[in-house]
Amino acid sequence: QKEVEQNSGPLSVPEGAIASLNCTYSDRGSQSFFWYRQYSGKSPELIMSIYSNGDKEDGRFTAQLNKASQYVSLLIRDSQPSDSATYLCAVKVYGQNFVFGPGTRLSVLP
Amino acid sequence: ETGVTQSPTHLIKTRGQQVTLRCSSQSGHNTVSWYQQALGQGPQFIFQYYREEENGRGNFPPRFSGLQFPNYSSELNVNALELDDSALYLCASSLGGSGDEQFFGPGTRLTVL
Numbered sequence: 672q673k674e675v676e677q678n679s680g681p682l683s684v685p686e687g688a689i690a691s692l693n694c695t696y697s698d699r700g701s702q703s704f705f706w707y708r709q710y711s712g713k714s715p716e717l718i719m720s721i722y723s724n725g726d727k728e729d730g731r732f733t734a735q736l737n738k739a740s741q742y743v744s745l746l747i748r749d750s751q752p753s754d755s756a757t758y759l760c761a762v763k764v765y766g767q768n769f770v771f772g773p774g775t776r777l778s779v780l781p
Numbered sequence: 782e783t784g785v786t787q788s789p790t791h792l793i794k795t796r797g798q799q800v801t802l803r804c805s806s807q808s809g810h811n812t813v814s815w816y817q818q819a820l821g822q823g824p825q826f827i828f829q830y831y832r833e834e835e836n837g838r839g840n841f842p843p844r845f846s847g848l849q850f851p852n853y854s855s856e857l858n859v860n861a862l863e864l865d866d867s868a869l870y871l872c873a874s875s876l877g878g879s880g881d882e883q884f885f886g887p888g889t890r891l892t893v894l
Contacts, residue, residue: 675823703881714871714885715824759823768814768837769883771823 673698675762675772683778690747692775694760697741703763704736704743709774710756719745750779783808785874785886793892794862802857802889804872812836813855814883815847816871824871830855831877859891867893 674697684690692706703722707715721727721734721743733746743762747754757774786805794800806813812831816824826839830849844860853874859866869890873883 705882707885714869714888717882717884720882763881768826768829768839769824770826771816773821773823 673701673762673764673770675760675770677758677760677772677775679773680776681778682775683780684750686750686752686779686781688750688779690750690754690777690779692745692747692758692760692777693742694744694762694772695742696760696762696770698762698764698770699738699741700764701738701741701762702765704734705761705763705769706732706734706743706745707759707761707771708754708756709759715759747777750777752779752781755779785872785884787870787872787886787889789889790887791890791892793894795894796862796864798862798893799858799860800862800891802859802870802872802891803854804857804874804886805854806872806874807884810874810876810884811853812875812877813849813853814873814875815855815857816873817841817866818869818871818888820868827857862893864893867891 706719709715719734731748735744759774760772814829815827818824828838833849849855869888872886875883
């Protein structure tokens with residue numbers, strides 16, 4: 672059974688700090704990796720996708736992928752209170768469907 | 782560009798009833814996936830429709846069924862509702878059968894009493 676694991680949190684960081692969110696997955700055939708942000712009571716919002724080993728940066732967000740170790744991470748630099756949300760990791764094998772992790776709750780303290 | 786829309790926003794049903802949830806995909810997207818998200822959990826894949834055909838199904842019983850229409854909008858039908866069906870139902874649209882980069886609608890909150 673394909674699994675995606677995340678620490679449920681909450682992960683608390685002070686405003687301005689770097690938040691580091693981690694995700695591991697079980698299926699070595701996974702090819703596409705996504706991070707979604709979900710505010711309480713709202714639907715998930717896609718913030719990053721990554722397909723190749725290494726880092727991908729988009730503004731304050733950096734996604735890191737290591738297929739050999741089967742982990743993907745999301746770094747949020749200069750964290751803001753508005754970044755407080757649940758961050759969902761999603762993994763996809765080509766031709767198959769998305770598997771989501773349980774999410775990590777991030778709290779950025781002013 | 783029109784985003785993903787879902788209706789209704791909220792719904793209250795009783796055990797044993799049937800429910801239909803609706804989703805309109807983002808403009809230009811031909812693939813719709815449905816997810817169930819229980820409180821405090823990640824979304825669980827129900828099924829996906831691509832060009833009006835079911836294109837994958839998760840571990841949900843047959844009382845969960847769906848349709849996709851020629852305009853790529855979609856319906857999720859749930860028969861014989863159970864208390865555990867109470868959840869946020871999410872629709873996500875994407876382009877192409879492989880369905881990378883899915884974009885979610887606002888969801889329908891279903892409560893079964």
